[in-house]
Amino acid sequence: xxxxxxxxxxxxxxxxxxxxxxxxxxxxxxxxxxxxxxxxxxxxxxxxxxxxxxxxxxxxxxxxxxxxxxxxxxxxxxxxxxxxxxxxxxxxxxxxxxxxxxxxxxxxxxxxxxxxxxxxxxxxxxxxxxxxxxxxxxxxxxxxxxxxxxxxxxxxxxxxxxxxxxxxxxxxxxxxxxxxxxxxxxxxxxxxxxxxxxxxxxxxxxxxx
Numbered sequence: 421x422x423x424x425x426x427x428x429x430x431x432x433x434x435x436x437x438x439x440x441x442x443x444x445x446x447x448x449x450x451x452x453x454x455x456x457x458x459x460x461x462x463x464x465x466x467x468x469x470x471x472x473x474x475x476x477x478x479x480x481x482x483x484x485x486x487x488x489x490x491x492x493x494x495x496x497x498x499x500x501x502x503x504x505x506x507x508x509x510x511x512x513x514x515x516x517x518x519x520x521x522x523x524x525x526x527x528x529x530x531x532x533x534x535x536x537x538x539x540x541x542x543x544x545x546x547x548x549x550x551x552x553x554x555x556x557x558x559x560x561x562x563x564x565x566x567x568x569x570x571x572x573x574x575x576x577x578x579x580x581x582x583x584x585x586x587x588x589x590x591x592x593x594x595x596x597x598x599x600x601x602x603x604x605x606x607x608x609x610x611x612x613x614x615x616x617x618x619x620x621x622x623x624x625x626x627x628x629x
Contacts, residue, residue, distance in 0.1 A: 472617055473504045476516075476544050477625040483552040484627075489559075491626040492618035493566075494552055496611045497573065499618070506544065514541035517551030527553050567596050570611050575604035 474495060484491040498504055501518040513520050519527075521538045527550050528536035540546045558569035561577070572580040579601070587594040599605040623629040 472499070472614070472621055474618070474622050474625060475504045476548060477622070479545050479548050481627045483548050487552045487556040489552060489555060490615065490619075491628075492615045492622075493555070493611075494548065495618040495622070495626065496615040497551065497555065497570075498548070499614050500607060500611045506542070506547070514538065515547035515551075516544055517547055517554075519547065519550050519554065523554065524550055527557070530557070566612070567608055568594075570608045571596075571599055571604050574607040575599070575601050579604075 477491075477495075480491050480494045480498075483489070484494055498516050502516050504516065506516045508514055509518055511520070514524070519541055521541075524536070524538060524541055527533075531553060541550065555569060555573065558572045558577070559566065562568035562572065562580075568580055568584075571583075583598070583600065584594055587598070596605060596608050599608065618626065619628060
């Protein structure tokens with residue numbers, strides 16, 4: 421006669437329910453893991469666009485090619501100026517690249533534009549074209565020195581020329597760390613940093629890949 425104890429049916433039912441719950445839990449974990457893997461690129465893209473936004477990439481590439489500029493530089497200036505959220509500043513600077521009306525008039529005359537109106541700066545394509553033209557002009561004015569060009573974009577040519585003249589009068593050079601305006605100094609450093617980030621984050625969109 422067998423001495424093995426019989427397990428009540430109720431205990432069998434409880435054990436089956438536990439196994440089903442464990443199996444369901446494992447399935448949920450598996451589904452979540454697969455979802456995380458599939459969603460990772462989308463999540464990363466959303467984070468990139470939130471922290472380092474990019475719009476109008478085709479316009480940026482076109483203007484970069486036309487003005488012989490790094491596309492990431494144009495994107496970085498837009499980021500530093502407005503983070504791609506176009507607006508009018510308290511001083512009247514307009515659009516994505518925050519171009520002053522007086523500067524825009526100067527650029528329009530210099531480039532031979534005949535039908536330019538300040539209100540046109542609200543159009544992204546026009547604003548990026550004028551901002552890129554201004555960057556090219558400043559780079560040419562300062563012998564290709566990007567630090568000085570960016571300092572002039574933010575702080576004005578008159579100030580940069582005065583800083584250079586003072587340094588030269590003392591037989592000294594001049595670099596970013598010597599910019600007297602904290603805002604302009606931080607601006608130059610920020611653009612240079614973000615330029616590298618745009619190049620590595622959006623290689624395909626900016627035409628590197």
